[in-house]
Amino acid sequence: VxxxxxxxxxxxxxxRSICGEDGVSLAAxxxxxxxxxxxxxxxxxPDVVVFPRCVEExxxxxxxxxxxxxxxxxxxxGTGLEGGVGxxxxxxxxxxxxxxxxxxLHQEDFDVTVEPGVTRMALNxxxxxxxxxxxxxPGADASLCGMAATSASGTNAVRYGTMRENVLNLEVxxxxxxxxxxxxxxxxxxxxxxxxxxxxxxxxxEGTLGIITKTTLRLYGVPESMVSAICSFPSVQAAVDSTVxxxxxxxxxxxxxxxxxxxxxxxxxxxSLSYPVTPTLFLEFHGSERSLEEQVNTAEDITQSNGGxxxxxxxxxxxRNKLWKARHDAWYAAQALRPGCKAYxxxxxxxxxxxxxxxxxxKEDLIENRLTGPIAGHVGDGxxxxxxxxxxxxxxxxxxxxLFTERLARRALAMDGTCTGEHGVGLGKRALLREELxxxxxxxxxxxxxxxxxxxxxxxxxxxxxxxx
Amino acid sequence: MSGRVLVGVxxxxxxxxxxxxxxxxxxxxxxxxxxxxxxxxxxxIEEAVKLKEKxxxxxxxxxxxxxxxxxxxxRTALAMGxxxxxxxxxxxxxxxxxxxxxxxxxxxxLAKKEDAQLxxxxxxAIDDDCNQTGQMTAALLDWPQGTFASxxxxxxxxxxxxxxxxxxxxxxxxxxxxxxxxDLRLNTPxxxxxxxxxxxxxxxxxxxxxxxxxVDLTSRLEVLRVDEPPQRQAxxxxxxxxxxxxxxxxxxxxxxxTQRTSLCVVLIPLLETVTPEDMRKExx
Numbered sequence: 081v082x083x084x085x086x087x088x089x090x091x092x093x094x095x096r097s098i099c100g101e102d103g104v105s106l107a108a109x110x111x112x113x114x115x116x117x118x119x120x121x122x123x124x125x126p127d128v129v130v131f132p133r134c135v136e137e138x139x140x141x142x143x144x145x146x147x148x149x150x151x152x153x154x155x156x157x158g159t160g161l162e163g164g165v166g167x168x169x170x171x172x173x174x175x176x177x178x179x180x181x182x183x184x185l186h187q188e189d190f191d192v193t194v195e196p197g198v199t200r201m202a203l204n205x206x207x208x209x210x211x212x213x214x215x216x217x218p219g220a221d222a223s224l225c226g227m228a229a230t231s232a233s234g235t236n237a238v239r240y241g242t243m244r245e246n247v248l249n250l251e252v253x254x255x256x257x258x259x260x261x262x263x264x265x266x267x268x269x270x271x272x273x274x275x276x277x278x279x280x281x282x283x284x285x286e287g288t289l290g291i292i293t294k295t296t297l298r299l300y301g302v303p304e305s306m307v308s309a310i311c312s313f314p315s316v317q318a319a320v321d322s323t324v325x326x327x328x329x330x331x332x333x334x335x336x337x338x339x340x341x342x343x344x345x346x347x348x349x350x351x352s353l354s355y356p357v358t359p360t361l362f363l364e365f366h367g368s369e370r371s372l373e374e375q376v377n378t379a380e381d382i383t384q385s386n387g388g389x390x391x392x393x394x395x396x397x398x399x400r401n402k403l404w405k406a407r408h409d410a411w412y413a414a415q416a417l418r419p420g421c422k423a424y425x426x427x428x429x430x431x432x433x434x435x436x437x438x439x440x441x442x443k444e445d446l447i448e449n450r451l452t453g454p455i456a457g458h459v460g461d462g463x464x465x466x467x468x469x470x471x472x473x474x475x476x477x478x479x480x481x482x483l484f485t486e487r488l489a490r491r492a493l494a495m496d497g498t499c500t501g502e503h504g505v506g507l508g509k510r511a512l513l514r515e516e517l518x519x520x521x522x523x524x525x526x527x528x529x530x531x532x533x534x535x536x537x538x539x540x541x542x543x544x545x546x547x548x549x
Numbered sequence: 550m551s552g553r554v555l556v557g558v559x560x561x562x563x564x565x566x567x568x569x570x571x572x573x574x575x576x577x578x579x580x581x582x583x584x585x586x587x588x589x590x591x592x593x594i595e596e597a598v599k600l601k602e603k604x605x606x607x608x609x610x611x612x613x614x615x616x617x618x619x620x621x622x623x624r625t626a627l628a629m630g631x632x633x634x635x636x637x638x639x640x641x642x643x644x645x646x647x648x649x650x651x652x653x654x655x656x657x658x659l660a661k662k663e664d665a666q667l668x669x670x671x672x673x674a675i676d677d678d679c680n681q682t683g684q685m686t687a688a689l690l691d692w693p694q695g696t697f698a699s700x701x702x703x704x705x706x707x708x709x710x711x712x713x714x715x716x717x718x719x720x721x722x723x724x725x726x727x728x729x730x731x732d733l734r735l736n737t738p739x740x741x742x743x744x745x746x747x748x749x750x751x752x753x754x755x756x757x758x759x760x761x762x763x764v765d766l767t768s769r770l771e772v773l774r775v776d777e778p779p780q781r782q783a784x785x786x787x788x789x790x791x792x793x794x795x796x797x798x799x800x801x802x803x804x805x806x807t808q809r810t811s812l813c814v815v816l817i818p819l820l821e822t823v824t825p826e827d828m829r830k831e832x833x
Binding site for chain 2: 202205206208209210211212213301302303304368397
């Protein structure tokens with residue numbers, strides 16, 4: 081919280097001279113809007129929101145914050161799922177939405193550089209004439225720089241990777257205003273052995289090491305054709321076995337999504353469908369017409385040999401969308417199970433071989449504790465989400481869900497997995513991160529944090545737990 | 550029937566770009582600004598290519614009128630599946646004053662030259678919003694027209710068109726040759742893929758000038774001035790009915806968020822055009 085009023089006035093007038101009168105807001109509504117994301121964490125508004133228009137303004141404002149020890153919270157689209165933008169100690173929120181240019185597209189090199197205000201759908205719309213796209217697709221239409229900050233992932237990570245694999249370079253402003261180009265200014269080789277991997281240090285740092293003001297991304301060719309398929313299985317084991325075998329057979333599957341029986345039931349009710357209420361895989365294949373035929377045949381044979389039934393596939397967009405409708409509506413279908421309740425998504429990831437066991441144990445846990453938690457998962461990565469549908473006004477239930485998610489995370493850790501596959505650590509998983517990494521690794525992380533941000537101004541209380549200075 | 554479809558494609562400023570008016574108010578800034586194919590023209594091309602894939606027509610010819618850069622727009626049409634392109638070169642002052650009247654004359658001349666069975670155009674361009682070229686082309690050719698099409702079906706030598714009109718949908722059947730203009734819900738245009746973009750480089754684009762078609766480009770219109778829309782002014786929150794009453798004379802009233810306990814009314818100046826987005830932003 082900003083205390084002395086002379087300091088505050090001085091800082092505010094500095095902000096205004098940098099960003100213009102319109103670029104600084106103290107309005108309660110604006111601050112509230114910038115203090116929450118799409119997680120269950122309550123709103124923690126910053127003391128002031130600034131709207132810089134270029135990296136020079138970001139750097140200048142950061143210098144002012146550094147001088148007065150104000151916390152700095154970067155804000156993209158506010159679509160995070162772990163409370164990453166909550167201004168726990170107040171401070172200055174840097175809303176980066178006015179920096180919204182697509183810069184430097186190189187079609188033959190398959191790379192593009194974007195500013196934080198560019199969202200993934202906006203980029204793909206921009207690219208639509210080029211035959212290129214950026215495939216990482218988390219649920220929300222998120223800021224690409226924000227996606228880099230949280231190391232986001234999507235349903236087609238199994239083929240195209242996550243942000244970690246697809247960020248070539250970053251421009252970052254540190255807490256003291258220094259501007260850093262993690263791979264060198266303007267550089268975009270497809271691979272490099274040059275020095276420490278600074279780019280991937282900042283990918284996933286969730287605003288705790290610096291403000292990302294540019295990201296250079298790896299692009300891919302738009303698939304020539306797509307085929308979608310769906311298949312029901314008698315058990316979770318059968319579905320996962322099929323997944324492993326499909327991957328082993330070399331099929332470059334683009335999406336392979338798992339819905340458990342509770343989720344399928346919810347989808348049937350919500351969308352008036354009639355899928356068999358049993359574990360189900362949703363598959364998507366990308367490629368040329370000929371390779372698709374081969375891919376689909378191989379996949380179908382594998383699913384059949386594992387007891388799969390009702391294998392259906394489609395090529396034209398309308399039928400493909402119909403087949404995948406259940407998966408697309410899963411979030412809403414889960415919420416519709418208990419109208420008036422909020423949905424919260426868990427997010428663990430384990431080695432593929434452990435997936436059947438962890439899903440089984442998790443389902444038993446849900447039943448035992450009478451919790452609503454239909455399961456949807458990116459089974460090709462071993463990553464699944466329980467969509468916990470919870471009454472936000474019932475503290476007992478909230479507490480029960482909280483304990484459940486901790487048990488789930490620890491179950492995943494016990495199976496060589498991670499407490500967060502996609503969503504990040506944010507506010508709520510700092511203790512779990514310590515368990516996951518162990519004392520030594522956490523200390524190394526803390527050391528890096530201390531080097532890059534000795535005053536602990538960058539998004540305090542996220543990722544790492546506060547160390548008494 | 551020739552089985553040939555002409556599709557007009559216009560190069561416009563990309564829909565996602567923030568438009569800026571030139572300081573001298575003579576027009577909008579186009580230098581260095583991203584351009585792309587008019588979205589309704591994309592839908593028109595998609596429909597033509599779909600007809601060809603269903604083997605109902607034989608050839609799709611993409612036409613664009615404009616400077617050198619219009620060829621990029623034709624290339625995009627070729628990448629989406631058009632067979633060949635025609636670039637009618639219009640530059641300089643002629644290009645600045647190029648409008649539906651001139652383009653429709655060009656399209657009519659090309660339709661005769663190419664023996665077209667069908668002309669498909671976007672219903673309007675997103676830069677001028679004229680919504681005239683299709684209609685004028687049909688009139689010049691004395692062909693029937695099916696405008697604002699949300700569905701097109703070829704049935705022998707006739708076309709069934711479902712049109713989006715104010716009251717709902719109207720279905721008409723018109724003889725070919727005919728002009729159809731595409732509305733938003735006609736289809737979802739495909740993305741150009743890299744292999745198709747590469748193939749498109751080999752497809753032919755013929756060049757010609759309006760004079761070759763005997764078309765006079767003289768415009769009957771002169772743009773006097775271009776201005777930005779007036780800046781948004783703040784709404785006024787009113788606490789009581791009396792306050793509301795005293796302001797009623799000059800202001801349009803919009804009844805807003807009825808919370809359980811209080812009535813909150815926001816007044817907006819009459820000059821404003823209020824969009825649904827504006828209303829959402831004003832919600833208390």
